[in-house]
Amino acid sequence: MGSLExxxxxxNMVEEYTEMNQLVQNGTMHIFKTGGHPAIMTNAELSARVITEYINS
Known part of the structure; x- marks a missing residue:
């Protein structure tokens, strides 16, 4: 998870995250359009949804 802001x-964060994601087996990537650092705090509710969906998939 990361935030464009x-x-x-x-x-080149999206490019860098894409490269890292290719190295992680069964990994996923989520980029928020808004929010600061860290994305998990500045997008707490949305992060919780993304994490829950990943765990349940």
Missing amino acids: DEMCRR
Whole structure:
């Protein structure tokens, strides 16, 4: 999980996350359009949904 507005991430964050996701077996990637650092706190409710969906899949 990451946020496009995260001031601590690189500008090529989506590319970097995509590369990392390819290294993780059964991994998934979720990028929030808004929110800061860390994404799990600035998008807490949405993060909980994403995590729950991943666990239940």
